[in-house]
Amino acid sequence: MNKHPLLSVRNLCVDYITENGDVRAVNSVSFDIRQGEIFGLAGESGCGKSTVAFSVARLHKPPAYISGGEILFKGENILHYNEERLRTYRWQQVSVVFQSAMNALNPVLRMEEQFCDVLLAHNPGMTRYEAIKRAQELLTIVDIHPSRLKDYPHQFSGGMRQRLVIAIAMALNPELLIMDEPTTALDVVVQREILQKVYALKEKFNFSILFITHDLSLMVEFCDRIGIMYAGELIEVAPAKAILTAPLHPYTKGLGNSFPPLHGPKTVLEGIPGTPLNLLEVPVGCRFQARCGKVHDRCRQEYTFLTEIRPGQQTACHLYEEQGLQQDSVIYLDKAAGC
Ligand SMILES: Nc1ncnc2c1ncn2[C@@H]1O[C@H](COP(=O)(O)OP(=O)(O)OP(=O)(O)O)[C@@H](O)[C@H]1O
Ligand SMILES: [Mg+2]
Incomplete structure (x- = not known):
């Protein structure tokens, strides 16, 4: 091979x-x-x-x-x-x-x-x-x-x-x-x-x-696998199903919430607030900062690198560095596992 x-x-x-x-x-x-x-x-x-x-x-x-x-x-x-x-x-x-x-x-x-x-x-x-x-x-x-x-x-x-x-x-x-x-x-x-x-x-x-x-x-x-891009960068790569059931990046979560669910009751679609980034005015730090509900100081200062957070699932987001998985993502993962 x-x-x-x-x-x-x-x-x-x-x-x-x-x-x-x-x-x-x-x-x-x-x-x-x-x-x-x-x-x-x-x-x-x-x-x-x-x-x-x-x-x-x-x-x-x-x-x-x-x-x-x-x-x-x-x-x-x-x-x-x-x-x-x-x-x-x-x-x-x-x-x-x-x-x-x-x-x-x-x-x-x-x-x-x-x-x-x-x-x-x-x-x-x-x-x-x-x-x-x-x-x-x-x-x-x-x-x-x-x-x-x-x-x-x-x-x-x-x-x-x-x-x-x-x-x-x-x-x-x-x-x-x-x-x-x-x-x-x-x-x-x-x-x-x-x-x-x-x-x-x-x-x-x-x-x-x-x-x-x-x-x-x-x-x-x-x-089989999906990469999510935002403003010219890959911000998450995961097995296809995890993109909907266990997304990590706030943008991936927003994207998932912008589509009607395939199964289950009808829900109000949330969408993603704000407008796409103007590539002529790229900020220091994370490119999604202006539209992110979880933005903090580090996001405005430091670049985000694609990092493996779970086996086979990478994301570029400061939320997951050092702290490991956030609590809400663990809940997502449990849902995906049918717990
Ligand atoms: N010929 C061009 N000259 C200048 N900028 C361009 C040119 N073609 C594309 N771009 C810019 O490059 C960026 C990426 O464009 P691209 O066509 O790859 O996006 P896309 O994700 O395929 O979008 P869509 O989903 O609408 O097809 C955009 O900001 C676009 O404005
Ligand atoms: Mg295109």
């Missing part, structure tokens, strides 16, 4: 060059994704999820630049890859499904051409006949009849188009599939069908997934 996690992001920093100077959109983010694991990234709009996803695929473009850290894929730092090595990395090791499927497909080309373009460009020696056979196979695995290869994108429903994009992303058997809001534009039933399909494919082919969505309840169902 490979001793490295499939993906290891270490202290990643990404800046955007703007008229007002460089803005750090991602600050010292570290997480691992293991072989076959589904890792989710959640957090409010603008917190840096897509910037992380683009960087992992090395698809970020100016004004974005990686200003620090490492992205290790099977132990190799992909930031050192040249263009040629990146071409293999992008399709054969990592591939990406973005939100708008229609934009990812070429409206004036039949699906057959679009599949063949990818397959022939990356498989030297493959014939067109073999490429079409493979494209038919790919359509079948996303439950679309192979005869539909002759159709144009507009002849498919939104859900089918998203499945087509997933099929193209899987064309070269990637080891990591990045899905950035892959189903946001679709209704909840189609959304679930697609995720179930992706899950079945993952079980069959054992790839890993970096999954990004605004829908925390969907994420908890679909992921």
